[in-house]
Amino acid sequence: MITLILQESTSIFSNGVFIAILGAGLAVLLSGIGSAIGVQMGGRAAAGVLSEKPELFGKMIVLQALPGTQGIYGFIVAILVIMKLGLLGGGTVTPIDAIEGWKLFGACMPIAIVGLISAIIQAKTGVSAIHMTAKQPEASARAITMVALVETYAILALLASILLVQGL
Amino acid sequence: MIVPMKKAQIVVLKEDKEKVLKNLQKSAVMMLISSEEKEITADISFENETLKKVEESVKILNNYTEKKGLVREEFIVDYETFTSKNPRRLELLELTKEANQRISDLKAENESLKAEVSFYLPWKNLTIKLDEIDSPKLAKINLGFVPASKVDGALELISEYGGDFEVLYSQGSETAVIFSCYIDDEASLLKDLTNLGFSKVSLPKLPLTTSEIIDEKETKIKENLSEIEKLNQDLKDYSNEIKEILLLADKLESEKALKTAPVNETHSAVYLVGWVRSDQLDLLKKAVAKATPDYDLAIMDPEEGEVVPTALKNNKFVSAFEPITEMFSIPSINDVDPNPIMGFWYWLIFGMMMGDAGYGVVLAILMALLIKLTKPKGTTYKMFKMFYYGAFATIFWGIMFSSYFGYQLHKPILLNPQIDIMKYLVVSIIVGALHIISGFLVKAYGDFKDGRFVDAIFDNFAWVFFLMGIGLYFIPNEMVSKVGLALAITGVVLIVFTHGRKNKNIFAKLGGGLYSLYNSVNIFSDILSYSRILALSLSSAIIGMVMNTLAELFTQNPSVFGIIIAAVIYIIGHAFNLAMGLLSAYVHDSRLQYIEFFSKFYEGGGVQFKPLSMNLKHIDKIEKVEI
Numbered sequence: 001m002i003t004l005i006l007q008e009s010t011s012i013f014s015n016g017v018f019i020a021i022l023g024a025g026l027a028v029l030l031s032g033i034g035s036a037i038g039v040q041m042g043g044r045a046a047a048g049v050l051s052e053k054p055e056l057f058g059k060m061i062v063l064q065a066l067p068g069t070q071g072i073y074g075f076i077v078a079i080l081v082i083m084k085l086g087l088l089g090g091g092t093v094t095p096i097d098a099i100e101g102w103k104l105f106g107a108c109m110p111i112a113i114v115g116l117i118s119a120i121i122q123a124k125t126g127v128s129a130i131h132m133t134a135k136q137p138e139a140s141a142r143a144i145t146m147v148a149l150v151e152t153y154a155i156l157a158l159l160a161s162i163l164l165v166q167g168l
Numbered sequence: 169m170i171v172p173m174k175k176a177q178i179v180v181l182k183e184d185k186e187k188v189l190k191n192l193q194k195s196a197v198m199m200l201i202s203s204e205e206k207e208i209t210a211d212i213s214f215e216n217e218t219l220k221k222v223e224e225s226v227k228i229l230n231n232y233t234e235k236k237g238l239v240r241e242e243f244i245v246d247y248e249t250f251t252s253k254n255p256r257r258l259e260l261l262e263l264t265k266e267a268n269q270r271i272s273d274l275k276a277e278n279e280s281l282k283a284e285v286s287f288y289l290p291w292k293n294l295t296i297k298l299d300e301i302d303s304p305k306l307a308k309i310n311l312g313f314v315p316a317s318k319v320d321g322a323l324e325l326i327s328e329y330g331g332d333f334e335v336l337y338s339q340g341s342e343t344a345v346i347f348s349c350y351i352d353d354e355a356s357l358l359k360d361l362t363n364l365g366f367s368k369v370s371l372p373k374l375p376l377t378t379s380e381i382i383d384e385k386e387t388k389i390k391e392n393l394s395e396i397e398k399l400n401q402d403l404k405d406y407s408n409e410i411k412e413i414l415l416l417a418d419k420l421e422s423e424k425a426l427k428t429a430p431v432n433e434t435h436s437a438v439y440l441v442g443w444v445r446s447d448q449l450d451l452l453k454k455a456v457a458k459a460t461p462d463y464d465l466a467i468m469d470p471e472e473g474e475v476v477p478t479a480l481k482n483n484k485f486v487s488a489f490e491p492i493t494e495m496f497s498i499p500s501i502n503d504v505d506p507n508p509i510m511g512f513w514y515w516l517i518f519g520m521m522m523g524d525a526g527y528g529v530v531l532a533i534l535m536a537l538l539i540k541l542t543k544p545k546g547t548t549y550k551m552f553k554m555f556y557y558g559a560f561a562t563i564f565w566g567i568m569f570s571s572y573f574g575y576q577l578h579k580p581i582l583l584n585p586q587i588d589i590m591k592y593l594v595v596s597i598i599v600g601a602l603h604i605i606s607g608f609l610v611k612a613y614g615d616f617k618d619g620r621f622v623d624a625i626f627d628n629f630a631w632v633f634f635l636m637g638i639g640l641y642f643i644p645n646e647m648v649s650k651v652g653l654a655l656a657i658t659g660v661v662l663i664v665f666t667h668g669r670k671n672k673n674i675f676a677k678l679g680g681g682l683y684s685l686y687n688s689v690n691i692f693s694d695i696l697s698y699s700r701i702l703a704l705s706l707s708s709a710i711i712g713m714v715m716n717t718l719a720e721l722f723t724q725n726p727s728v729f730g731i732i733i734a735a736v737i738y739i740i741g742h743a744f745n746l747a748m749g750l751l752s753a754y755v756h757d758s759r760l761q762y763i764e765f766f767s768k769f770y771e772g773g774g775v776q777f778k779p780l781s782m783n784l785k786h787i788d789k790i791e792k793v794e795i
Binding site for chain 1: 492496589590593697699700702703704706707710711714717748751752755756758759762763
């Protein structure tokens with residue numbers, strides 16, 4: 001029985017496609033969670049502001065949406081991996097060995113982890129920026145720039161992931 | 169470019185003050201400043217109060233105007249109508265307010281009438297007048313509600329006391345009853361009934377039957393409703409004249425601006441100081457001369473240390489990008505106007521980030537429609553125009569990448585972002601390096617203009633040589649590569665040996681130079697930051713492709729249902745991608761200008777030139793203004 005389980009598990013972890021899909025899944029999962037939390041934080045702060053100043057909707061929606069991009073970045077890396085594996089569009093899967101699988105898994109990690117954390121941290125800056133914009137609507141561009149600065153690192157992680165996936 | 173400013177001083181007779189100010193306001197050429205530290209104490213309480221009323225009226229009438237969606241008609245009046253004292257405008261304010269007040273009064277009255285009707289309704293079947301109920305001498309008549317479940321018990325009880333009763337009305341859990349009993353029994357019967365859940369009701373003693381009362385109230389409600397109807401119609405009629413009210417608001421604002429204009433007065437003369445654009449001096453002279461022949465006008469150059477306002481003069485294309493700079497900081501009079509060069513780069517990078525010809529076409533049409541239909545003014549107009557121009561850069565790069573709504577229609581002219589990722593990264597970096605080099609060149613231009621030749625060459629060209637040298641070094645051509653290396657070394661030597669020149673000690677000089685060379689780390693990280701162009705462009709391309717793949721799943725076996733679903737996916741998917749792409753391109757393109765580009769030369773911190781003008785908020789244009 002135990003040997004069967006062991007055999008089973010080794011066969012899972014020696015299946016490169018499985019490992020690569022695990023990585024792609026984590027890229028979407030973690031960065032998506034980060035973005036959802038981030039957008040939610042911004043949304044709550046923005047809703048409070050809008051109850052008093054509904055005319056600021058346009059500015060608030062931009063600030064709220066900014067931490068939403070990490071989820072998209074994670075999705076993009078996952079799509080690249082899926083394309084690499086030949087899973088997209090119902091094609092035949094190209095079998096790869098475990099090493100190749102782990103490589104793709106590793107390539108997914110930058111955007112998975114940085115996406116998760118940077119989205120939440122960006123949202124914290126975003127909440128402050130929302131409060132600032134509520135008091136000084138004319139300073140919204142500066143507020144947006146400050147929030148966008150945090151995103152740089154998510155973009156760098158995305159680039160690293162893309163280059164790794166593409167390079168493998 | 170930044171228009172040079174002149175300071176103007178005007179002295180006129182006191183009796184001409186109003187005329188001169190009005191002419192200045194009409195021509196909008198002079199930004200008045202107060203020459204002394206003096207509070208302006210004009211009485212503008214009438215204007216402020218009326219403006220408040222205008223706001224209320226507009227709010228009310230907006231509920232009655234027909235909504236035309238986004239479409240807005242241009243509001244043009246001629247000057248005569250604008251300044252005429254039309255009493256109808258103030259009257260409209262009052263009428264609107266009264267009608268609105270009356271409507272809410274009537275609605276409140278109807279509410280209380282309805283409550284009364286529901287109070288009398290259970291007693292509708294009483295056929296006698298209410299003041300006759302208590303007439304018998306030895307008997308007592310009572311009205312009240314009994315819970316429906318206890319009705320039988322209550323009626324039995326009344327019969328036991330020898331009373332008479334009638335059930336008048338029954339609704340839900342309550343039943344309305346009327347009963348009579350001997351006067352002596354009343355107290356104990358009531359007590360017993362109350363134990364059963366009876367609650368006594370006393371009706372007012374009116375010489376009317378209940379149904380008469382109900383009829384009366386209901387007639388009143390109907391009357392009120394028809395009056396509300398009529399008032400609504402009135403308000404609808406007033407809302408057709410809403411333009412008069414908006415015009416009044418603008419007129420009041422312009423009068424307020426006149427009243428609060430900083431003016432210095434002596435007992436017989438008036439003294440005005442302010443800023444004028446050097447290209448509008450003729451207009452100023454004309455505006456003053458037309459008002460009065462007795463004037464003194466002096467034009468001076470600004471003094472050192474004075475806060476001079478900034479006015480920009482740029483062509484149509486460049487001025488569309490001015491809001492980007494303004495949001496960062498308004499250029500000061502000492503700056504070189506960053507807009508011409510920044511506008512070009514913003515346009516180019518925006519196009520790369522969007523990078524799809526299909527989206528470009530959609531964006532261009534969208535922006536053209538928005539401008540045509542909503543007729544925006546000021547910053548909003550410029551922003552729409554900016555995205556409109558940006559759409560053409562998007563089309564250009566879309567053709568370069570051969571990307572049309574995520575489909576590849578021909579062989580890519582430059583590269584395919586999804587395949588030639590490394591190549592695109594290099595292109596992004598080159599664009600970044602050129603962007604930053606152009607920043608140094610603008611700084612050098614400013615230094616040259618102000619006569620700081622040494623700074624221009626050593627501080628800025630040193631970096632330009634360095635960056636260009638490194639760039640050329642990587643070109644696979646032995647000659648060019650060598651030239652590049654030489655250029656880069658020249659740059660490094662210049663940096664190390666000249667950047668510490670302001671320090672006194674020889675070691676400090678060298679140290680300053682080396683420290684400056686260390687700053688190249690910052691410049692390289694700035695250049696690497698342009699890799700976001702690739703990242704954003706690629707994410708837009710991949711999402712577009714995913715949407716297409718999803719939609720194609722439904723068109724593989726063509727059926728009506730499948731085609732409809734595919735169409736929905738195409739439209740919603742690409743609309744989403746376009747919106748997200750627009751947001752990212754706007755935000756990150758701005759960031760590249762602010763952080764990477766402006767840090768090389770731009771200081772900002774200026775004050776906007778705001779001449780005394782009509783302060784129009786609602787009116788688009790006043791025609792036939794004669795000065």
